[in-house]
Amino acid sequence: MLSRVAADLYWLARYVERAENTARLLDVASRLSSMPTTYAGRTNEWESAMTATGGNFLFDQRYEEANRRNVIDFLAFSPENPSSIASCLATARQSARSVRTAITREMWEVINDAWLELRRHSVDSMSPRQLAEFLLFVKDSCLRLDGFAYRTMLRTDAHAFYNMGTFIERGDATARILDVKYHVLLPEQDGVGSGLDYFQWASILRSASALTAYQWVFRDALRPWRVAELLTLRKELPRSIVNCAENTLWFLDKLANDYGRQGPAQRAARAYHAGLVNNSIDGIYQEGLHEFLQRVIRQNNALGEAIEAQYLR
Incomplete structure (x- = not known):
């Protein structure tokens, strides 16, 4: 192609x-x-x-x-x-x-x-x-x-490139939405667990069509750390960061098999995906949610640039 x-x-x-x-x-x-x-x-x-x-x-x-x-x-x-x-x-x-x-x-x-x-x-x-x-x-x-x-669509390289674009963009959007909640939506003087906190976390889940998914996975009231876990590390959720990374890697590996060689994009995707699946919500909060999400955004953007350099120029 x-x-x-x-x-x-x-x-x-x-x-x-x-x-x-x-x-x-x-x-x-x-x-x-x-x-x-x-x-x-x-x-x-x-x-x-x-x-x-x-x-x-x-x-x-x-x-x-x-x-x-x-x-x-x-x-x-x-x-x-x-x-x-x-x-x-x-x-x-x-x-x-x-x-x-x-x-x-x-x-x-x-x-x-x-x-x-x-x-x-x-x-x-x-x-x-x-x-x-x-x-x-x-x-x-x-x-x-x-x-x-x-x-x-036929399951050819055209389908792979289309889907990689979808998942790179979706992963970036999920990270940005969650990061904004952490830093902008909740004023410092409002405590976690307040009515304001509940409605704003619910709004974040709605933006990812994940409110019902949260109830199915956790069967509990909204907890900020569980919302963060769902949107970052739970691969069952189609819009979670780890799901997007996993699908991007899958389509990159498919291209590598079809074309008979791998490159920097596949290596970047593996490192990105491994860093997510080997993490935990406790590890994320130890690092700092904002710091973790900013790192994810940088890695996701770097992966997009690697895909462009390897295939799209």
């Missing part, structure tokens, strides 16, 4: 996953903002959503305040934000158009329809109900594309 085609498939998946993750963050911010002050906390939930995407610097250059309208505009519609939902879907559509022969008709129709539908929406028409419907549309479109990729 040409490196150009592989790169388009990889980034198609990454941008679609990024659009879905951004929609999930906006959904959580909207839910928290609608709660009574007692449970919403003293921090700005819209600013927290912005922090989780890593777009603060670009946002601060264009807006004076991280309020509802500005954050929705920047994260959902702004063409000046390369990671906005609109920008992600537009870039994903362009990548899909470049590799029409490597994806299926159903996949193309989903991404093209989503791009066309998106143009009907703007920040000026975002009442709370319309925002919820818009975010549901974005998440459903991304999930449909994921489902069609799973059900209709």
